[in-house]
Amino acid sequence: MSGPALVAVLLGAAFLASARRFGRFRQALGLTHLVVTGHAFLLIGALVGLAVTDVQLDAMAPVLTPIAALVAGTIGYSVGMRFHGRVLRAIPAGATRVALTPALGVALGTLALATVALAASGVTPASALAGGLVTAGAAAVSAPTLAAAIRRRRGGRSPDLLASLRLVELSAGLSNLLALTGAVFAFALTRAEGAGAATLFWVLCDVGLGLAAGLVTWLFLGGPARRDERLLLGVGMVAFTGGLAEWFGLSPAALCAVAGATLVNLPGDRMADMAQAIRRLERPALVMLMTLTGVYAVQDLGPAVLLLVALLTLGRAGALIVLARSVRGSLPPSSGLAAGPDWGKGLVAQGSLGLVCALAFRQVWPGHASGWALAAIAVASLINEIAAPPVLVRTLTARATAHPAS
Amino acid sequence: MSPAPHPALAVLRRGLLFRMLPLAGCVLILALGRALALPHGLSHDRGTAAAIGFLLLSGYVAGKAAVHARLPRITGYLLAGIALGPYGTGVLSHEMLGARGIVDGVAVALIALTAGGELEIAWLRRAIRRVATITFGELIVVFVGMFGTFLAVQHFFTVIPLEDIPPSSSALMVITMVFAVVAVTNSPSVTIAVINETRSEGPVTRTVLGVTILKDIAVIVFFALALAIARNTLGGAGDEPLWWTLTRELLGSTLLGLGFGALLIAYLRTIGRELPVFLLVFCLALAQTCRALHLEVLLAAVAAGCLVANFPGGHGHRVVAAIERVSLPVYALFFAGAGAKVRLDALGAIWMPAVALVVVRAALVYAGTRLGTTLAGAEPAVRRYAWVGFLSQAGVTLALAALISRSFPTWGPALEMMLISMIAIHELVGPPAFQWALGRAGEIGGADRPPEDEATG
Numbered sequence: 001m002s003g004p005a006l007v008a009v010l011l012g013a014a015f016l017a018s019a020r021r022f023g024r025f026r027q028a029l030g031l032t033h034l035v036v037t038g039h040a041f042l043l044i045g046a047l048v049g050l051a052v053t054d055v056q057l058d059a060m061a062p063v064l065t066p067i068a069a070l071v072a073g074t075i076g077y078s079v080g081m082r083f084h085g086r087v088l089r090a091i092p093a094g095a096t097r098v099a100l101t102p103a104l105g106v107a108l109g110t111l112a113l114a115t116v117a118l119a120a121s122g123v124t125p126a127s128a129l130a131g132g133l134v135t136a137g138a139a140a141v142s143a144p145t146l147a148a149a150i151r152r153r154r155g156g157r158s159p160d161l162l163a164s165l166r167l168v169e170l171s172a173g174l175s176n177l178l179a180l181t182g183a184v185f186a187f188a189l190t191r192a193e194g195a196g197a198a199t200l201f202w203v204l205c206d207v208g209l210g211l212a213a214g215l216v217t218w219l220f221l222g223g224p225a226r227r228d229e230r231l232l233l234g235v236g237m238v239a240f241t242g243g244l245a246e247w248f249g250l251s252p253a254a255l256c257a258v259a260g261a262t263l264v265n266l267p268g269d270r271m272a273d274m275a276q277a278i279r280r281l282e283r284p285a286l287v288m289l290m291t292l293t294g295v296y297a298v299q300d301l302g303p304a305v306l307l308l309v310a311l312l313t314l315g316r317a318g319a320l321i322v323l324a325r326s327v328r329g330s331l332p333p334s335s336g337l338a339a340g341p342d343w344g345k346g347l348v349a350q351g352s353l354g355l356v357c358a359l360a361f362r363q364v365w366p367g368h369a370s371g372w373a374l375a376a377i378a379v380a381s382l383i384n385e386i387a388a389p390p391v392l393v394r395t396l397t398a399r400a401t402a403h404p405a406s
Numbered sequence: 407m408s409p410a411p412h413p414a415l416a417v418l419r420r421g422l423l424f425r426m427l428p429l430a431g432c433v434l435i436l437a438l439g440r441a442l443a444l445p446h447g448l449s450h451d452r453g454t455a456a457a458i459g460f461l462l463l464s465g466y467v468a469g470k471a472a473v474h475a476r477l478p479r480i481t482g483y484l485l486a487g488i489a490l491g492p493y494g495t496g497v498l499s500h501e502m503l504g505a506r507g508i509v510d511g512v513a514v515a516l517i518a519l520t521a522g523g524e525l526e527i528a529w530l531r532r533a534i535r536r537v538a539t540i541t542f543g544e545l546i547v548v549f550v551g552m553f554g555t556f557l558a559v560q561h562f563f564t565v566i567p568l569e570d571i572p573p574s575s576s577a578l579m580v581i582t583m584v585f586a587v588v589a590v591t592n593s594p595s596v597t598i599a600v601i602n603e604t605r606s607e608g609p610v611t612r613t614v615l616g617v618t619i620l621k622d623i624a625v626i627v628f629f630a631l632a633l634a635i636a637r638n639t640l641g642g643a644g645d646e647p648l649w650w651t652l653t654r655e656l657l658g659s660t661l662l663g664l665g666f667g668a669l670l671i672a673y674l675r676t677i678g679r680e681l682p683v684f685l686l687v688f689c690l691a692l693a694q695t696c697r698a699l700h701l702e703v704l705l706a707a708v709a710a711g712c713l714v715a716n717f718p719g720g721h722g723h724r725v726v727a728a729i730e731r732v733s734l735p736v737y738a739l740f741f742a743g744a745g746a747k748v749r750l751d752a753l754g755a756i757w758m759p760a761v762a763l764v765v766v767r768a769a770l771v772y773a774g775t776r777l778g779t780t781l782a783g784a785e786p787a788v789r790r791y792a793w794v795g796f797l798s799q800a801g802v803t804l805a806l807a808a809l810i811s812r813s814f815p816t817w818g819p820a821l822e823m824m825l826i827s828m829i830a831i832h833e834l835v836g837p838p839a840f841q842w843a844l845g846r847a848g849e850i851g852g853a854d855r856p857p858e859d860e861a862t863g
Contacts, residue, residue: 064456150789211437218432220463232466232735240432240459247453248439284683357834 003303018127021136037143038290038352039385042378052295065363066243068292069252072360073242074285076253078278079176079353080260092335096174100169102344103140103175105183106316111136113311114126114373119306123369126193130186131369132382135308137182138354138377139316141346142172163338166253168346170337175258176353183251183357190365191249206250212256213241217263221270246364253356270304286352293359295376300362308376312350313383317391320344349388416472416670425844426465432460436497457502458509464490465740467744478837480599480752487745494750499647503746511693512686513740514801515597515707516729519689521598522663522711523613536782537616542779544617544771544796545590545624551770552589555763556582566820570578574771580639581817584810587632588825589767590692591625594618594704599737599828600837602730606844607852609785614795619708621804626655626702633813659702659804663709666692670714675722677720681728686736703803741784744800744833764835767828771796787847794843798836799829 034040057064115132119125189200217237225233238256245255264271324344329338354377362374436456465483472482490497559565571577597618610828632653666688671686692710696703705845715722753760775793784792808824811818844850 056700062454066458069455069661070458105825189470209439212431212435216428216435219424223420227467228731228734231732232738234464235735236459236462236466238459239455240463243453243455243459244435244439245459247456283680 015138024038034385036117037349037385038286039382041287041290042162042294042382045291046298047294048291049290049298050294053103054299057295057299061363064292065246067238068247068289068359069286070239070291071241072252073238073245073293074278074281075258075259075289075352075356076180076242076256077238077274078282079180079253080240080257081177081263081264081275081278082173083257083261084264090164090360091170092331092337095167095331095335095337096287098327098330098337098339099171099174100178101327102169102320102347103142103178105323106319107136107140109319110139110311110316111182114308114317114363117304117307118369118372119313121372123367124193126189127367127369130189130361130365131373131391133182133186133189133313134354134370134373135243135377136349137179137357138176138188138373138381140178140182141311141351142168142175142320143349143351145384151238154346160338161332162338162345163336164340165335166344167331171347172351173383175347176351179351179353180251180254185359186357186361187249187251187254187364190361195400199364205248206245206255209244209250210241210255211245211247211262213237213255214262215261215266217241217259218266218270219276220270221273222268223265225273226349230273231277231280235281238278238281246360249364251357252360252364253353260392278284280363289352289359293355293374296359296362296371297375300368302372302375304372305375305379308372308403309379312376312380313387315382317348317384317387345391348384348391350377350384355381415434415666418662419787421515425470428468429464431746432463433497436460453499453502457498458718458739460490460498461487461746462738468854469738470762478841479603480596480737481834483738483741484745484748484837487742487747488551488748488750490742493746493748498746503743507744508800509736511697511703511738513736514688514703514734515689515693515734516667516685517595518704518707519603519685520709520726520729520733521594521619522708522713523715524615524620524842525708525712525715525724527712527716530616533612533616536784537620539777539782540613540775540784541617541620541624543781544793545621545628545775547774547777548767548770549586549628551773552763553582553586554765556585556589557772559759560687563756563808565756565759565824570814570848571822576634576639578810580636581821584632585695585825586789587625587628588803588810589763591629591799591806592621592796592831593798594620595740595801595802596798596833596837597743597795597840600840600844602733603737604841604844604850604851606849608847608849609788610795610847611849611852613784613788613792615791617792617796621796622702622704623656624805625802626705627652627656630655630852633809636814654700654703656705658699659696659705660709662695662699663692663706664713666706666711667696667713667717668786669718670710670725671719671721673718674714674724675719681724682732685716685725685728686732686817703723704745727818739795747804748830748833749823749826750830752823756824756827760783760824763824764831766796766827791843791847794839797832797839799832800836803829803832844848 012209026064034043055250056190093319111132116133118128122132132406183208184203188199188206191197191202217233220233221230237259239260242252245252260274263274321342321344322340324347325341328339328341328343331339355374357375358370358374362370464486468482468489469479470482472479474487488494491503492498492500518817556565557578560582566581571581599616600606601615634651670688673688677684687709691729692707693703694843695701711722711725714725717740775796776789779789779792803825806820807829810825811822814821841850
């Protein structure tokens, strides 16, 4: 496919996905939810990817790699800025353990099985472990995309369901830490394999550079600046930090998340300016992430991917629900959170951070392990996003029947 | 109680604390990262995103400093690029800046789209004779003058080694003609960027804008003619027929631009949301399409902007307003990147003939514009100050110089080196000079002032 044709397809698809007059058409096909979460663009990317050859993709790499770093940086900053000390301190005692149990269990299980699956497919043990870490991180992450929509429904207003939704949101937020940790170690492991230095050295580089970038961002945002100047500073810092990570072969999302977390925990309200810039970048970044993921995912489909997809869909959903049940009822009502029997169903939708880490891994360290991991995570993410709404609606309907809202 | 610090001191302190200190931090991170990572197999072809981010940040800081020094922001961006680029301190390498070309395309398209968005058909109809007279007055005077000057400079300084010039009797004349055509060009991006930044409006602004766009079209024609003559006489790479080159570049670019303009109108009428983001994607698509089809992105974007501006519904103002929201990062990146390409080594090697040619060119631009404006019966301010808007040279000239070098490998590189040296001077002198001229003409901030009748009525 030629460059202009590719551009035309993307523009046409974006038009169909956004034009008001196609709203009913999208609703009829059940695409509205997928447009909101960005997964519709994953499909568009996959269609484009089918028409692009490996050679063309390699030729486009010098352009696509910085874009991927920028996207990863944006989402990384966005995630990191949620880890404000004040917010973390407000988490009720014992809630962190309950919220993290399903995600951690799923991550460990996926790490073991995905590493074995990748190693059995013929990649080196270190690459298999790195691919397993990225896959495990993606499996751990949940997206509370439906929580807001559920709150607006009649059945969503019952107090115990609201408490469950709060736990789902807490769990989804904390699960990002697992994805970031997985990414940090996966990149560091691969970096160390080629460079000779210890994995821990690169882990420390990732964290140290992130802290330094956060401090620099904080300083930049201290002076007086117009709105468009703050946008420039925001874009500049995201590109610089994400690019730095990509340059050193480290995880752009993780490095930017550390920078974002550093920024919000330094004195003053300077993160508000950065948050504004990030908000303006986030949607285009998500669209680019999904499209690029789609393009790359179809290049690496294979038997190993099928195995990983099964693990990330059926295995993941089942494990989440079972592990969530194992901690049910362990939170006091005073915490405002409730670990009901079905709260694990709210974790089935997969967050975009796992995709970000996988895409950056594929871009920075191309190979079979990173390619298969990305393809599997992309396909699983789409399946989980399609499966999550019916699962939740069924739960919701049951809840509404049991506790009719006044 | 301690006395309040002097305002200038407070500005300096703020600048040091919130601009220079974090920028130094970025440099330190880059240097530290290199020192730590280079021995461990750091890839040289990576780091484009980091370079883009660093250019943005340093361009921003330098742009702020330039404003404090009463210079245009773009001078600050250019200086930042020169200082940090591979020909300056080398903080950013060639490899890191390699894939930045995509940004250039978007920036040129955005700048030209703004210019097209300001072109109203009613004004064009009224002013076309005047704009054409000024354009051709300046073109002829500068071309003839630079032709003679280059022959003299070649005689005294031997810009092109004699052994590189083909032994034909007309060879030097043809080379001189090619040089003179390139010397005529000026930078539409710099001109439009200075106008946008200073929010200028008035006769000088409008005339300079109109002449710049018309001259860009004329230069395409003249350069294609000069190249065809040079190839016929001296031989060289590329054998596309002249008529096809002109049809493709002029008609093809305009038609493509109109097509993209129609697409933009359709978007504005049916979706209309997230306009700044859409415009960035739109400009990327336009630039990539032009690149693939070997068309002129500037001309295509002007045509698109002009169509949108003159289509019923007042879409032009919406587009220009949306571009303004994203223009700062794009301009900073584009001009800082342009600065990074300035070859100080070339200027150092042949600065004497380069300065001589720049001075003579400035005098010729003044004479040509003065002739044109007098013949056109332009206002006194236009006669006095419009010429300054045609001094700067940047991307277009650089692209033509590179094309000459590629087409004529024997004498082309020497001529390219001379043109690059001249561009280095013009890039630094042009923007502040034009801002000064707009200030003298009283047109800075004119776009924000209400029209006369509304203000008085």
